[in-house]
Amino acid sequence: AQSVTQPDIHITVSEGASLELRCNYSYGATPYLFWYVQSPGQGLQLLLKYFSGDTLVQGIKGFEAEFKRSQSSFNLRKPSVHWSDAAEYFCAVVSDTGRRALTFGSGTRLQVQP
Amino acid sequence: ETGVTQSPTHLIKTRGQQVTLRCSSQSGHNTVSWYQQALGQGPQFIFQYYREEENGRGNFPPRFSGLQFPNYSSELNVNALELDDSALYLCASSLVGAADTQYFGPGTRLTVL
Numbered sequence: 001a002q003s004v005t006q007p008d009i010h011i012t013v014s015e016g017a018s019l020e021l022r023c024n025y026s027y028g029a030t031p032y033l034f035w036y037v038q039s040p041g042q043g044l045q046l047l048l049k050y051f052s053g054d055t056l057v058q059g060i061k062g063f064e065a066e067f068k069r070s071q072s073s074f075n076l077r078k079p080s081v082h083w084s085d086a087a088e089y090f091c092a093v094v095s096d097t098g099r100r101a102l103t104f105g106s107g108t109r110l111q112v113q114p
Numbered sequence: 115e116t117g118v119t120q121s122p123t124h125l126i127k128t129r130g131q132q133v134t135l136r137c138s139s140q141s142g143h144n145t146v147s148w149y150q151q152a153l154g155q156g157p158q159f160i161f162q163y164y165r166e167e168e169n170g171r172g173n174f175p176p177r178f179s180g181l182q183f184p185n186y187s188s189e190l191n192v193n194a195l196e197l198d199d200s201a202l203y204l205c206a207s208s209l210v211g212a213a214d215t216q217y218f219g220p221g222t223r224l225t226v227l
Contacts (some may be wrong), residue, residue, distance in 0.1 A: 004156075032214060034215075036116075037220070040220070041223070042220055043118075043120075043218040043219050043220040043221045044204065044206075044218040045218070046158070046162065046215065046217065046218075065191070065224055081194075090156055090157070093157075094214055094216075100162070100214045101147060101159040101162060101170055102147070102149075102157070102159060102206075102216060104156035104157050104158075105156055105227055106155060106156045107155070107156050
């Protein structure tokens with residue numbers, strides 16, 4: 001069964017600094033990978049997704065992520081963080097067979113310092 | 115384009131009661147999935163419905179059940195509520211064949227006392 005690991009529970013960065021959130025997955029075939037963001041008490045908003053092709057994908061709000069098969073990673077990056085980026089970030093993988101449910105990591109909480 | 119909506123926003127029940135949560139899919143989407151998100155955790159897959167039939171289920175007991183209607187809206191029913199059922203319940207809709215991108219509603223916060 002597939003799994004997702006987000007090693008960093010909590011990250012604090014200064015506004016304007018760069019950001020990288022780590023995500024490692026375990027899956028036998030080529031996965032479909034996603035990053036979602038969740039503000040307090042809210043649902044999940046899709047930031048970006050990877051299915052195939054170019055391993056560097058661009059998303060909304062200036063985020064990007066790079067798929068590295070050799071490292072089983074799909075890290076999320078942003079060159080300059082804004083205070084409004086403070087939220088919980090979830091990496092997820094979906095099976096390309098069967099029910100296609102999302103398996104989520106445990107999340108990384110991002111705090112932005114002024 | 116109308117996004118995914120859920121009702122109610124918040125709900126308080128007591129242990130042993132039954133609850134029904136509702137979800138309206140995004141326009142044009144034919145698949146709905148339900149997830150449970152306990153405090154401080156990532157969402158956990160409950161089940162998925164496609165063409166009004168259950169299309170897969172996570173590790174949840176039978177007291178969690180669902181329905182999908184011809185207009186693709188959906189219900190999640192939970193019987194015999196337990197304290198551990200307190201969570202944010204998220205509904206997500208998707209379109210089969212559209213690379214399975216799931217779009218989430220704002221969730222229903224269920225508190226079981």
